[in-house]
Amino acid sequence: MIKKLLVVVLVLLTWSTPVLASELTVTVTDSGSNEPVPDAVVYLDRIDTLTPVTAEIYQKDRAFHPTVLIVPVGSLVEFPNRDNTQHHVYSFSPAKTFNIELYAGKPEAPILFDKPGVVELGCNIHDRMRAFIIVTDTNAIGRTDAEGRITLATSAETGPLTVNIWHQRLPDNTRPVERKLDNLVAQTLTIDLAPKPETDDAINLLQQRFREL
Template identity: 60%
Template sequence: MRIAAIAVMAALLMTAMPTTANAYNLSVTVTVNGSTEPVANAVVFVDSAEQAAPVSAEIYQKNRAFHPHVLVIPVGSSVDFPNRDNTQHHVYSFSPAKTFNIELYADRPAAPIIFDKPGVVELGCNIHDHMQGFVIVTDTAAAGQTDASGQVTLAIYPKGTEGSQDKVALEIWHPRLPDNTRPVTREIERGSEPAIVTLELEPEPAAEGSLDRLQQRFREL
């Protein structure tokens, strides 16, 4: 009886755990629509049974810019915003995924910001209008950024029976999307690797004044 009970318990545990038997690597190349120009630093992610553990990260300010310009983190992660400039900054966001306001400061804020919901978080500085940054918060471990050749490889752990589906839905984001408040979705045929997807992108913004609309929205709050 004891052996039978142990066998039943083991079977229940196996069915409760996400299966990784159908795990696979997905290679994606992102290019500009209508050309073969690669898109570097595009964020690509896929819904997956695996979720990455929260991390501690930082976005520092130097030469009146955010570094890195785009940070990709798992949901629940904390981000510090140290100021390495010789001037004060006022970092804020009013994005739905995370609204916060770090008033005028030098050196380092008293506490990091916890990003507890997935989504696109746009950063600004209320003192320097041209400063812009993004935090992309994901709820999947299958996430990454394209390299200089526009390529990224993701490890996919399908949910339930999703591994048998013919199509894979990619979520893709880039700061120069016409609407960069959310990713775009591209469906690809599973097994048609390397997958090539295209994006419509806005021209590179000017170094100064690129946050005029964001600054205006902040003042209207």
């Protein structure tokens, strides 16, 4: 009888013990200049249950707003045109390929982003227009502040972690870079960044890839 009672108590304790919440703080710096990197998207390599949203990237003054959007997988994104000129929005990224041909106003239907990954946007009419959508399947995600710092909620029982870091000036900005961490100690992670462009070469390359499809 005593043994059975002990077993019941242990089971109840197991059920009632919460998963200890913890935090991971990282600072992202540029390996070339050692300067902090603001607006880097940082997220853990894990899958959570997320609620899709409806968001928008609008076109105004021949530019996308915002230039970087983070949405949960399964979300819908609208692309309203608030310019007086027409736009032709497209993406041929593996995470989502679509083509909204020349239009004014608001397209009839939003675009469903049903796969995680980095989606690069362009306009086939205006070469300078460029934006990115980060489609995520984790809620442990955010952007670094002006000091290149971010704190993500995690679990004390998670163990080794894979941290993904994305920035639009990565040499290959079609995917994040990975960093393996053995613990939750606050630390600095470095990434390689291309210099800030003085010309529109990167955007022209995007246009060239579109026209070669």
